[in-house]
Amino acid sequence: MIVDSVTGEPLWRPLLYNEGCPDALPMVKSVAPPNHTVCSASSTLCKLVSWWNSDASNKSAAILLHQADWLLWLLHGKIGISDYNNALKVGYDPEIDSYPPWLLSQPYAQILPSVKAPGTPIDYLSEGIRTQYGFPQDCVVCTGTTDSIAAFLAARATKPGEAVTSLGSTLAIKLLSTIRVEDARFGVYSHRLDDKWLVGGASNTGGAVLRQIFTDKQLAELSEQINPAQPSPLDYYPLQSVGERFPVADPKMAPRLHPRPDDNVQYLHGILESIARIEAKAYNLLQELGSTPVQQVFTAGGGSKNETWIKIRERVLGLPVRRAAQTEACYGAALLALKGCSPDEI
Numbered sequence: 299m300i301v302d303s304v305t306g307e308p309l310w311r312p313l314l315y316n317e318g319c320p321d322a323l324p325m326v327k328s329v330a331p332p333n334h335t336v337c338s339a340s341s342t343l344c345k346l347v348s349w350w351n352s353d354a355s356n357k358s359a360a361i362l363l364h365q366a367d368w369l370l371w372l373l374h375g376k377i378g379i380s381d382y383n384n385a386l387k388v389g390y391d392p393e394i395d396s397y398p399p400w401l402l403s404q405p406y407a408q409i410l411p412s413v414k415a416p417g418t419p420i421d422y423l424s425e426g427i428r429t430q431y432g433f434p435q436d437c438v439v440c441t442g443t444t445d446s447i448a449a450f451l452a453a454r455a456t457k458p459g460e461a462v463t464s465l466g467s468t469l470a471i472k473l474l475s476t477i478r479v480e481d482a483r484f485g486v487y488s489h490r491l492d493d494k495w496l497v498g499g500a501s502n503t504g505g506a507v508l509r510q511i512f513t514d515k516q517l518a519e520l521s522e523q524i525n526p527a528q529p530s531p532l533d534y535y536p537l538q539s540v541g542e543r544f545p546v547a548d549p550k551m552a553p554r555l556h557p558r559p560d561d562n563v564q565y566l567h568g569i570l571e572s573i574a575r576i577e578a579k580a581y582n583l584l585q586e587l588g589s590t591p592v593q594q595v596f597t598a599g600g601g602s603k604n605e606t607w608i609k610i611r612e613r614v615l616g617l618p619v620r621r622a623a624q625t626e627a628c629y630g631a632a633l634l635a636l637k638g639c640s641p642d643e644i
């Protein structure tokens with residue numbers, strides 16, 4: 299979001315995380331290091347540059363916020379604060395804990411938010427919100443993280459080699475690694491998690507495609523009739539619309555959901571198996587690019603309740619796959635706040 303730095307009013311249409319601004323890509327590639335995370339049309343930096351190059355008249359009053367930063371501003375009232383997870387795709391370097399010189403030298407650097415570690419206390423909850431909802435006076439608001447990192451924290455995976463696949467509307471992968479891996483050619487990037495790295499990426503495949511074809515009730519009923527030990531010969535690339543981010547970064551990739559068999563059980567089997575193949579390709583790619591090898595996969599999000607799918611994925615990945623004890627990202631966000639929350643530091 300690009301907002302007025304005083305009033306918080308949006309100065310441009312808010313953009314979703316997977317929306318692309320290919321018009322800005324050549325300019326971003328001309329300033330960033332080769333294959334940097336920002337060198338993807340859906341990166342936050344491409345969104346920022348696309349706005350900067352538009353007819354925007356109020357550049358001096360603007361500030362960039364991620365959706366999570368904007369929500370937190372509504373809670374604590376201090377505008378222009380982000381965290382190093384949300385800020386990764388605008389170009390923040392969590393290793394040096396700073397925006398890099400190539401970014402700071404750009405004219406649009408003036409609208410970048412200040413960045414803190416995830417879970418850093420910012421301020422007390424603003425009085426209006428506190429009284430409206432009945433929170434205690436000492437309720438503190440901390441910086442956040444991204445949704446799939448919060449899902450990783452909720453799963454309480456702590457050892458290098460442990461990974462979390464979030465099967466929500468999309469498929470997001472996070473593998474705890476001692477080695478940082480980044481390669482925009484495949485949509486691979488590393489978020490910092492304290493002194494380690496969460497290597498992974500986000501595919502546009504996932505539950506949203508399933509919901510385009512089946513109701514949640516059908517998903518549950520049809521899945522019970524699938525034999526997960528039996529491989530499906532059907533080979534699809536389930537996407538809601540054109541464009542994939544990871545493990546293939548191709549904004550022009552077309553969805554492949556045909557041929558459709560008459561039997562819905564077979565069709566769903568083929569789709570679940572095909573998404574599992576994309577997940578397997580993703581984990582193999584991370585290892586090829588040098589991350590700590592994956593040993594155990596936890597799973598979160600709406601797709602994690604599907605036991606048949608978990609068995610299919612175990613067979614296709616050749617790895618133990620377990621439903622996380624806590625599968626909601628908000629649980630991880632609360633753990634982060636608990637860890638960071640110390641009013642003395644405000």
Ligand SMILES: Nc1ncnc2c1ncn2[C@@H]1O[C@H](COP(=O)(O)OP(=O)(O)O)[C@@H](O)[C@H]1O
Pocket residue numbers: 465466467468504505506507508509514517518521598599600601602603604607
């Ligand atoms: N039994 C099921 N098997 C597989 N996927 C399911 C099942 N039930 C729901 N889903 C999928 O879960 C997704 C919703 O999960 P959720 O984590 O709430 O997504 P998000 O928060 O990313 O929108 C839906 O897109 C739906 O297709």
Ligand SMILES: O=C(CO)[C@H](O)[C@H](O)COP(=O)(O)O
Pocket residue numbers: 315316383444445446447466467468469470499500501
């Ligand atoms: O696709 C997503 C939304 O469901 C992912 O959450 C998002 O794109 C992944 O971002 P990050 O890896 O930075 O947490």
